Amino acid sequence: MIEVKNLTKIYKLNKKQMAEQKTKDSIKKAVDNVTLTAKEGEIYGLLGPNGAGKTTTLRCVATLLKPTEGSVSVCGYDTVEQPDKVRESISFLTNEIKLDPQFSPKYMFNFFGRLRGIDQKTIDERREELFDYFGIHAFEDKKIEELSTGMKQKAAIAVSLVHDPKVVIFDEPTNGLDIVTARGVTDYLKILKERGKLVIVSTHIMSEAEKLCDRIGIIINGRKAAEGTLDEILAQTGASDLEDAFFEYYKQYHKEV
Template sequence: MDEILRVEGISKTFTLSKKQQKIEGTTLRKKVAVDNLSFTANRGEIFGLLGPNGAGKTTTLRMLSTLISPDSGNAVLDGCSIVNDPEGVRSKIGFLTSELKLEDFFTPNYLFDFFSRLHQVPEEVSKVRKEQMFSRFGIDKFAEVKVKSLSTGMKQKLSLVISLVHDPEVIIFDEPTNGLDVLTARTVTDYLQELRGEGKTIILSTHIFSLVERLCDRVGIIIDGRLIACGTLDEVCDGMTLEDRFFEIFKEVKGDEQ
């Protein structure tokens, strides 16, 4: 197996504001979001981080995409360290999350060219790729319509296409089907499998068991910022359904507090 991502003991602690303390129901000033997390992902596989809300999945993915940096630990992605070479990492990944927005004022056509340039994609390559991607996702029909006039589904498809302008080796996808209508969700999951077929690596986070079962080659279960189990689906499930196995693990970790 060709390892493309190695995460080594990354940790992230946030300082909570008074308001956040209230929401979290705690008096502690610090919250450990990710606690000494390590895992690896291989080229050409879909790796899923499975966990409940607030487990640290998004924080982990944001560290891998270098939007935030870890307090300790490191991760090496296709030869680039997230700590020492964040630009290198960013040139190799496509990161997609609902928090990344596109400027309302511009058209899909303009935005594709703009982000292609920022990713240093040669113009001829970008042109061909734009045609392919736009027709693949049906964006060609509204390529000249400003983003603000697009429907939510169209915007989501466009965000996906924009995050992949540079044909990255690794795609990091936070909750890929969250907030998508069933049709767009299906388009996205089909496309992820297609990308895997092309030899791309996909790291995704989710709390949906069926999504992991349908898509992922390997899975890591993350609870309270710690990786509790990691392996192929069969290894992790140990003969049970993923859902049953997850709750068994959850009970072991958290006791009966749920």
């Protein structure tokens, strides 16, 4: 279970960053008092436009960032107090986190398995299963820098799951993938759910969220706009689909800023 309580994350910007973001404020509130809950056996979708604070929230959950205010707990462990325990139980995949281009998928899989203290037999079994599912065997010994975007993404997903984590956090997992590969990834997320894992995905593709997610949290401008099942969200806004519902919230929350 993941519990995000009153999470606020403030970045201090240096002059260069202020110029880049065309702002005169030296601080930026990326996430503002957000509370979310996600449970085992569900796929939780974090929805929001670019720059809404999705990635920052997920990075806080993954222990890479420390909350400025509020707290995050994963499987009962606080991300600041016991980050090691949290890291043991999660898998975190984003576009910015990559595998070493000079190594093969097989080497990276073994490397991260060993780094996480898993015995070689279990690593081999996990590798067989994941490489089979994602069809990685064909290029498992090729250097990652020689692979296509889709192959790289498949390898990254497989490697991130080496330790059979209880919680899987994927930041825009189908971004840049062709339709077939994307389907393979979302299907695997469903398999994980059936195995009782908690899966969190962030996305701005509404149709994907509609089909995939059991519960949805909408973040706009760093603040939580809504949280619930698809039906609950549609009922609240009276919209006929998620996209319309999203724009209802967007109008409401974007104006206030």
